[in-house]
Amino acid sequence: MTVRLYELAGDADDRLFSPYCWRARLALAHKGIAHETIPWRFTEKDAIAFSGQGMVPVLQDGAREVHDSWAIALYLEETYPDRPALFEGPQARALAYTLKTWVERSVQPQIFRAIMPDLYAHLHARDQAYFRESREKRFGMTLEQFGADPRGAITALRTALDPARLAVAAEPFLCGAAPAFADYMLFGAFQWARVMSPAQLLEPGDPLCAWRERMLDLYGGLARKARGYPV
Numbered sequence: 001m002t003v004r005l006y007e008l009a010g011d012a013d014d015r016l017f018s019p020y021c022w023r024a025r026l027a028l029a030h031k032g033i034a035h036e037t038i039p040w041r042f043t044e045k046d047a048i049a050f051s052g053q054g055m056v057p058v059l060q061d062g063a064r065e066v067h068d069s070w071a072i073a074l075y076l077e078e079t080y081p082d083r084p085a086l087f088e089g090p091q092a093r094a095l096a097y098t099l100k101t102w103v104e105r106s107v108q109p110q111i112f113r114a115i116m117p118d119l120y121a122h123l124h125a126r127d128q129a130y131f132r133e134s135r136e137k138r139f140g141m142t143l144e145q146f147g148a149d150p151r152g153a154i155t156a157l158r159t160a161l162d163p164a165r166l167a168v169a170a171e172p173f174l175c176g177a178a179p180a181f182a183d184y185m186l187f188g189a190f191q192w193a194r195v196m197s198p199a200q201l202l203e204p205g206d207p208l209c210a211w212r213e214r215m216l217d218l219y220g221g222l223a224r225k226a227r228g229y230p231v
């Protein structure tokens, strides 16, 4: 049966930049499930109206529809228990949820500030007005104000990343010897930046650089081969 993933695309169909869609894409690869990508733009709400909401990723697995990257990971884990685990048991799942919150509250906002002009420039032209209006409302300021201090954002990001930096200095992946969903959540944030911006988020020699290289190599270089900047 065909597995389809609606994934956010920018100025080209293969500029797949959503950090949340990357989580889902890597979770599918982890489970060894091939999928068809349906490139989607912010303003194509009708195309995913069947999911009852307006955000991607949206997964279609035969007759099943699942949206939200965390819900997709839980769905894949429950539906494909014989495939490699995204969470080794309930404790790992609970800890991964903590990491999800940290990535979304402490990591992604700094990356957003660091890459805003590049991100905006790589949106599909027909998405730009929607993006500006919706994000300016969310941030309570203009995109230019939000992205005015990329250096400050990168400094704050590097500080925020300390727990992950120490973890990958001790073990190859956040999840230990092999990657799992927690790694995909943090990596999704880096891949979002890499697809849209040449910004150097990490200092050379940072243990997170080596971790990111390992992540880029996974599944035949799935993330490395994606359209983006070679950072």
Ligand SMILES: N[C@@H](CCC(=O)N[C@@H](CS)C(=O)NCC(=O)O)C(=O)O
Residues within 6 Å of the ligand: 008, 018, 019, 020, 021, 042, 054, 055, 056, 057, 067, 068, 069, 070, 134
């Ligand atoms: N909690 C959701 C967040 C998904 C999300 O924010 N998706 C963004 C793209 S990165 C989106 O589709 N936004 C639609 C919009 O802003 O209209 C998840 O983990 O999947």
